[in-house]
Amino acid sequence: MFTDSTPYFSVKHDFTAYLSPWPKEQALPTEYELRAMLPMGLLLINDVKSLESDCLLQLRHLDDDAKTVVDYLKLQSRKIDLILQYVLEREQHDGEQYQGAFFGGSGIRIISETPLNENEQYKITLHIREELVALLCFVKVTSSEPLDTDTSQASSRYISSLEFTQILETDVEQLVKASLSVQQKQLKLRKQAKASS
CATH class of the missing domain: 1.20.58 (Methane Monooxygenase Hydroxylase; Chain G, domain 1)
Known part of the structure; x- marks a missing residue:
């Protein structure tokens, strides 16, 4: 079970996340319990x-x-x-669907219509389609800020940072490999764009 907050880089990439609030009074699951929760x-x-x-x-x-x-x-x-x-x-998914913006081995960033409360815990299912990654883990909200930088009007969307609090080590490895793969593809596209301009 991975509960360490080892800093990994994150990469900008669209994905889908389903969040279910986790009760404050309930302890996070052990590795065995988390494995038993997997559909x-x-x-x-x-x-x-x-x-x-x-x-x-x-x-x-x-x-x-x-x-x-x-x-x-x-x-x-x-x-x-x-x-x-x-x-x-x-499959039917638990929780509310969110658009993912960044992911890495330490956590994710998602976009929402309303801000998420800091330190809230969520059970989350992630789907990164292009990298064939699908996993279930737990996260804690570390920040939630307006996505729009124009301060003259109220923001209609927010970007929230979520760090992993309970995740299987094999899932961290999947995310790290996927982030490296996405980064390689992005670098290749940039090189091609420079070469053609």
């Missing part, structure tokens, strides 16, 4: 990703002739991930 869809996608990464690690040690097989297996794995992601998105 079947999340368990399936986590198991598939774990099996996939173990298998790909072993295949990396094969010679160049195996590259075609590895590429084919990656394609098959991607298909399975996409189907699981589709199934997950169709």
Whole structure:
């Protein structure tokens, strides 16, 4: 169970988050309790990703002739991930839906119509579609500020920072890998844009 507030960088990227307030008087779940809370869809996608990464690690040690097989297996794995992601998105989700703006291994930032109260705890389900990440964890609100910088009128939207308070270590690893992947794609796009201008 990861409860450390190790600072990781975060990356700007759209995703979906479902937040359910967690009662103040109720303790956060243990690692065992958190695993027991995972819906079947999340368990399936986590198991598939774990099996996939173990298998790909072993295949990396094969010679160049195996590259075609590895590429084919990656394609098959991607298909399975996409189907699981589709199934997950169709499931009923607890909590209110929010638009995510930034994510990383330490926490997320979301956009809301009203400010969230600092230090409030939430149970949260995250879906980062392009990176095939879906997870359940707990967060605490560290700040909630107006998104609009124009001070002459009241803000209609807020950006809130949420730090992870209970999250499985494997989920932190998923988020770190996904943030690095998104950053690489963004850098590649910037290079292409500079080259074409």
